[in-house]
Amino acid sequence: MKLIIHYLKNYKKMFLLNVVSVLGFALVELGIPTIVAQMIDNGVNRGDPAYIWKMGVLIAAISFAGVAGTILLGYCCAYLSTSVTRDIRNDIFKKTQEFSHSEFHEFGIASLITRTGNDAFQIQMFMNILLRTALMTPVMMIGSIFLVLRASLSLSVVILATIPLIVGGVILVARISEPISESQQSSLEDINRISKENLSGIRVIRAFTNDEYEKKRFDGANSSYMGNSKKLFKLMSVTQPVFFLLMNLAGMVIYWIASIMLSEGTLQIGELVAFMDYLFHVMFSIMLFCLVFMMYPKAAVSAGRIQKIFDAEPSIKNPETNVQSLDHIDDIVFDHVDFVYPDGEEAVLKDVSFSVKRGETIAFIGSTGSGKSTLINLIPRAYDVSAGRVLMNGKDIRTYDLESLRRAIGFIPQKAMLFSGTIADNLRFGKKDATMEELVQAAKTAQAYDFIMEKGGFEEHITESATNVSGGQRQRLSIARALIRRPDVYVFDDSFSALDFKTDAKLRRMLKKETGNAIVMVVAQRISSIMEADQIIVLNEGSIVGTGTHKELLENCRIYREIALSQLSEEELSHA
Ligand SMILES: Nc1ncnc2c1ncn2[C@@H]1O[C@H](COP(=O)(O)OP(=O)(O)OP(=O)(O)O)[C@@H](O)[C@H]1O
Known part of the structure; x- marks a missing residue:
């Protein structure tokens, strides 16, 4: 009543x-x-x-x-x-x-x-x-x-x-x-x-x-x-x-x-x-x-x-006082971060620390369940840390206005999600007033342009649950959607997994040009997708067990070497 x-x-x-x-x-x-x-x-x-x-x-x-x-x-x-x-x-x-x-x-x-x-x-x-x-x-x-x-x-x-x-x-x-x-x-x-x-x-x-x-x-x-x-x-x-x-x-x-x-x-x-x-x-x-x-x-x-x-009180919300708008992101720092899921008992992330700044690409690799997706989900505040801090431009991300924080991030989730509507509608989800040139440019970078044209163009319909596009096409459209925003930070959560090696390599080359001055964070299972990153973090059971470039890790991180050996030949490794 x-x-x-x-x-x-x-x-x-x-x-x-x-x-x-x-x-x-x-x-x-x-x-x-x-x-x-x-x-x-x-x-x-x-x-x-x-x-x-x-x-x-x-x-x-x-x-x-x-x-x-x-x-x-x-x-x-x-x-x-x-x-x-x-x-x-x-x-x-x-x-x-x-x-x-x-x-x-x-x-x-x-x-x-x-x-x-x-x-x-x-x-x-x-x-x-x-x-x-x-x-x-x-x-x-x-x-x-x-x-x-x-x-x-x-x-x-x-x-x-x-x-x-x-x-x-x-x-x-x-x-x-x-x-x-x-x-x-x-x-x-x-x-x-x-x-x-x-x-x-x-x-x-x-x-x-x-x-x-x-x-x-x-x-x-x-x-x-x-x-x-x-x-x-x-x-x-x-x-x-x-x-x-x-x-x-x-x-x-x-x-x-x-x-x-x-x-x-x-x-x-x-x-x-x-x-x-x-x-x-x-x-x-x-x-x-x-x-x-x-x-x-x-x-x-x-x-x-x-x-x-x-x-129900949303667990993630804007700070009560002193809300600051985040109009650009210059660097991201994880400062001794621990994380336990609300319904979990054990920490999924333990004492994770690293930093990354504009123009750099950081990659995360590790066995399944090692905490990679959990880690990057802390960046747009899908969850808040249980201990430690995530800093952007030197300040705790919990002090920033949530909307401005999320606007500055282009998140490409593990499971590409598209909405019913045209391809253009889906791409404009990233930026409502994007011009046709911007759509074409993003689609080309994401290696989606050719199949969009084959399907009949940007006005072609995506059905409910996007059943009329393949897994790899879905991934490329969701990458294009994030590119249109031109965010300060790109987060790719295993977003290349459904692509064949050739498309994956071509896409990464194009991305490099497009994302030049941004912070790029990549979670991947394939060594080939991340070996050119400026910094690679190896996770094992929620803890960092190695940090460095591909070459450094091959030399001094056993787990990384094992992953690399399981995917690349000795010859490919020696050319790294
Ligand atoms: N919503 C949740 N509630 C409770 N535990 C979760 C939740 N999501 C993930 N976990 C647990 O957290 C741990 C890390 O999961 P996470 O998805 O971050 O791993 P991952 O390294 O990304 O794995 P994958 O490579 O398979 O995607 C796993 O043990 C998982 O079972």
């Missing part, structure tokens, strides 16, 4: 209109039975057609006002519920943009998608009912109970005795349904996660003929969702008839008492008609109240899950 009220504050005028339409609606609904009662008792019973006509016209006029009020109410509810849901979705998206890797890891992508889609939708449904009924129910209930009491005190006793039974039942149903709703949402999350994994990994699944296993896995999650939904439906299907039964029993008792009162002359027929109308309104209000109450647990679970996103 706190979440909904918070967002409703932005729509005060519309909310006020909603309140007015509710009051109008209630006035009409409660006014008509009183007029009908007078029409029967003073017009029909006394045979006064003029009075009947007068009252008839009044009822028609009020009914029209009622219709207008109902339409207005529907409009206000739809407007408010859809607008608030849109705002919630926008804010979830905005918030997740601030998340660092840790928060994505903590929530999980499938869960974030479910929260943005289904959870927000649950709130929309709930709000729609809430806005119709939350205001109307108390007004109608209080108004009709007052009128019922005024019409006949003895008949009212029956209604007043029924209300606590219904309200108690509603509270019980809500208590039972809350944990079921929670499990239902989490099984929906499992369905989303498995679907996502299956659809994006369909080739691997087929190659390993795991279709059956995956079908079972999906069926498991789907059946669990069905089981929870069935429990909720069962609960509702028992609840509604029980409520109706209670209402009908109350109605029967009322008719029985009323028949005695009519025969004694203590009740008039018009009063009975009005009374039954009020009774209907009391019961109808309670029914609506029940509906809100039954939807509440589901919406509360969804709101709680969304609130958790809003409450």
Whole structure:
């Protein structure tokens, strides 16, 4: 509720209109039975057609006002519920943009998608009912109970005795349904996660003929969702008839008492008609109240899950005071850096120190899992160091404005990620206003120009998940995308791995010219990709075990020599 009220504050005028339409609606609904009662008792019973006509016209006029009020109410509810849901979705998206890797890891992508889609939708449904009924129910209930009491005190006793039974039942149903709703949402999350994994990994699944296993896995999650939904439906299907039964029993008792009162002359027929109308309104209000109450647990679970996103504090953020913009990067220094993943126990990087300055190329090599990607991920602050410091221009990178820091870095990730759209759109992701000349130049340097032309040019479409380009083509496009930015620092995280040796060599030669005055940081598995670097760092289990040029390392670093020997012939090595 706190979440909904918070967002409703932005729509005060519309909310006020909603309140007015509710009051109008209630006035009409409660006014008509009183007029009908007078029409029967003073017009029909006394045979006064003029009075009947007068009252008839009044009822028609009020009914029209009622219709207008109902339409207005529907409009206000739809407007408010859809607008608030849109705002919630926008804010979830905005918030997740601030998340660092840790928060994505903590929530999980499938869960974030479910929260943005289904959870927000649950709130929309709930709000729609809430806005119709939350205001109307108390007004109608209080108004009709007052009128019922005024019409006949003895008949009212029956209604007043029924209300606590219904309200108690509603509270019980809500208590039972809350944990079921929670499990239902989490099984929906499992369905989303498995679907996502299956659809994006369909080739691997087929190659390993795991279709059956995956079908079972999906069926498991789907059946669990069905089981929870069935429990909720069962609960509702028992609840509604029980409520109706209670209402009908109350109605029967009322008719029985009323028949005695009519025969004694203590009740008039018009009063009975009005009374039954009020009774209907009391019961109808309670029914609506029940509906809100039954939807509440589901919406509360969804709101709680969304609130958790809003409450999550991004672990990487701008400094609170003295934020400095980083307009250029002259050097990068790692000063005794240690790093432990948030959910890890052991340090993945241990006492790592090195420095690199403009115009230099530094390379990182080491066995898989030695910490190369982790190390370079510290540069754009995907994570922050656990101990030590990363310095740029002599200052800790945590003192710089995060956006300006990331703008100065051209990061080419291990897994090349392209977006659906044209090739030009993807390249301009690096620089929105890049000219065609800039696109061509970057594509040529990244050795992508020829295949772009073969594919039909820069306006050719990249499909979802970039399935219409090969792994090597994806890598070259993501290199071109970074080149367009002309950043101060290039970070290549194993970005040449899918290229053949010839293209790799040609690309590096072209890159050298393009990146001349920048800092270039390269992670690679191939010695040939890094042997010309000014400085090579050899990592082993998170620690630096060698630093130097290719030649120096061949002489004094055993691990480097072993890697080199496994890839190059003695002859190639002797020419190094
Ligand atoms: N998000 C994470 N959470 C916890 N541990 C992680 C995470 N990412 C990586 N690791 C662990 O950190 C260590 C270093 O991983 P990293 O990816 O940096 O190695 P790498 O040298 O780049 O390996 P590769 O050459 O295979 O890419 C590994 O033991 C890995 O399991």
